[in-house]
Amino acid sequence: MVTPVHSSKLRIYNTLSKDIEEFQPINKDKVGIYACGLTVNDYMHIGHARTYLIWDVLVRYLRFKGYKVTYVSNVTDISIDDKILKRLKEENISFQQLIEKYTMAYFEDRESIGLLRADVHPLATQHIQEMIELIKKLIEKDYGYVTEDGVYFNISKFKEYGKLSGIRSQELIAGAGGRIKADEYDKENVGDFALWKKTNTDEPYWYSPWGIGRPGWHIECSAMSMKYLGESFDIHTGGEDNIFPHHENEIAQSEAATGKRFVKYWLHTRHVLLGGEKMSKSYKKLIYLRDAVKKFGSLNLRLYLLQTHYRKQLLYDEKGIEEASLTVNRIKKAIQFLQLFILKNISSNVGENLIDTIENKRIEFIEAMDDDLNTPLAIKSLQDIAKEILQYIESYGPIDSKFSLKILEILDPIITIIFGNLYSREIRIDMSKYFWIVEKMLEERNLLRKEGNFEKADIIRNKLKEMGIEIEDFKFGSLWYISKIT
Ligand SMILES: [Zn+2]
Numbered sequence: 001m002v003t004p005v006h007s008s009k010l011r012i013y014n015t016l017s018k019d020i021e022e023f024q025p026i027n028k029d030k031v032g033i034y035a036c037g038l039t040v041n042d043y044m045h046i047g048h049a050r051t052y053l054i055w056d057v058l059v060r061y062l063r064f065k066g067y068k069v070t071y072v073s074n075v076t077d078i079s080i081d082d083k084i085l086k087r088l089k090e091e092n093i094s095f096q097q098l099i100e101k102y103t104m105a106y107f108e109d110r111e112s113i114g115l116l117r118a119d120v121h122p123l124a125t126q127h128i129q130e131m132i133e134l135i136k137k138l139i140e141k142d143y144g145y146v147t148e149d150g151v152y153f154n155i156s157k158f159k160e161y162g163k164l165s166g167i168r169s170q171e172l173i174a175g176a177g178g179r180i181k182a183d184e185y186d187k188e189n190v191g192d193f194a195l196w197k198k199t200n201t202d203e204p205y206w207y208s209p210w211g212i213g214r215p216g217w218h219i220e221c222s223a224m225s226m227k228y229l230g231e232s233f234d235i236h237t238g239g240e241d242n243i244f245p246h247h248e249n250e251i252a253q254s255e256a257a258t259g260k261r262f263v264k265y266w267l268h269t270r271h272v273l274l275g276g277e278k279m280s281k282s283y284k285k286l287i288y289l290r291d292a293v294k295k296f297g298s299l300n301l302r303l304y305l306l307q308t309h310y311r312k313q314l315l316y317d318e319k320g321i322e323e324a325s326l327t328v329n330r331i332k333k334a335i336q337f338l339q340l341f342i343l344k345n346i347s348s349n350v351g352e353n354l355i356d357t358i359e360n361k362r363i364e365f366i367e368a369m370d371d372d373l374n375t376p377l378a379i380k381s382l383q384d385i386a387k388e389i390l391q392y393i394e395s396y397g398p399i400d401s402k403f404s405l406k407i408l409e410i411l412d413p414i415i416t417i418i419f420g421n422l423y424s425r426e427i428r429i430d431m432s433k434y435f436w437i438v439e440k441m442l443e444e445r446n447l448l449r450k451e452g453n454f455e456k457a458d459i460i461r462n463k464l465k466e467m468g469i470e471i472e473d474f475k476f477g478s479l480w481y482i483s484k485i486t
Contacts (some may be wrong), residue, residue: 351403
C-alpha cells in the first residue's frame, strides 16, 4: 500500500502578504478552513462553481497530505435588497420560500459536480444571536456606534484597515465620516459599514437590542467562522471580488473584537470571463452551472474548470469543455481496463515495470499541487498516466491482476482530488454487475467475427453501445469500458 509522503511542502499564494508562502497551519496537523458560500437567491453560475471547485480540491489535497481539516462553508440566506423584494411580490412567494428553493438547488448543484459536503454549512439565519453578540462586543470596545438607522463600524478606529485589499489611508480619510448602507459598494466608496440595519416590518426582519432589522452581510461570516473554527484560524477563501469590501471588513470586525489575528492565509480565485466580461449576476452575463452540466456532463465540466490555474482568469469556452472529454475518456479507459484485469483475475508477469512509471508521475502530480495548487500541471500528469497505461497494454497485453490492483491503489487517491465524488460515481464504476453479461456478449461477437459474420458482430457492438459500453480491440483480444452510465 502506498502512503502519501510529505516529500515536498505545500506553497500557496496569500492575498494578505501578496506572496507565495509555505503552508504551516497554526496547530501542527490541524487545519481550519472557511469558504464564503453562495447567496441563495438564485442558481449557482459557472463563476461560483469554479470557486467552490478550487476549494474542494484544496480541502481534498490537504487531507491527502495528512492534515485533519475542518471545512466550514456558509450559506448566505439573508440577502435582501430592492430587487429581491420586487421578486417576492412578482412571484408571490415569501422570503422563506425563495430561500428554501435556492438552498436546495445550491446543494443539488454542489453534488452535481462532485463537491464534498463541508463539515459545517452554517446558515446565516441560524446565527443571528452570534452576530448580535459580536456587534455588542464591537460597541463595547468603541468600534461600533449606533445611529438612527442601524449600527456601524468605525473604520478609522481600526488602524490596519486596508491591509488585505491595499486600500490606502488617504482614501480612508477621504471617505471617513461616510456610511455605506448597501452591501454592494466599490473602492471609491470606502466608509463605515453597517453591522446592523434597522428596517420596518414590511421587509424580513429579526429582533435585536437596536430594534428590528437585519445584520450586515460581513458580520455574518465573522460570527460563523469564529464560532466553528475559533478566533484565529488557518485559511479563508473566496472569489477575488470578496477581497474588498467583504473580507477587508471581516478582518476589521473580527480583529477589533478579539484583538487577535483573524486568519493566517487568505486565498482568492480570479473571475470567469464570458465574452470578455466578468461572469456575474449584476452584469447579467452568466451561465448557470446546471445548464452547463446538462449540456456537457459533469466530468468534462469539472476537468475543464480545473484546467486553468485558479489565480488566472478563465475565459469560458465551450470548445474547451468538449476537448476535455478526450482526457476524461482516456482516464476512464485506463482505469476501467485495470479493473477489468482484476475481475478477470489475470495472471501474468506483465506490469511490474509500469508501477515505477506511475509512481514517478504521482510524484509529479504532488509537486504540481504543492506549487500553489497548479491543477493544470497536475492534470497533465494524469493525462500522461492514462497514456502510459494504454500504451503499455497495447504493447504488452493484459496486466497481472495484482499489479493492476497496486496501480489503482496509487491512482485512486490522486484522481479523486481532481474529480472528487465523480471519480467513484462515473469513472471507477463497479464493473462487476456488468461483467458477466458483457463478457458473454463479447464471446459471442468473437465467434461471429471468426466466422466472418461481421454484420451480426456489429449488432452486438451496437447493443453494447446502447448500454453505454464501448469495445476496444487489441491483438490479444477485446476490452470494454463503461463510457456512459445508462
Ligand atoms: Zn463571506
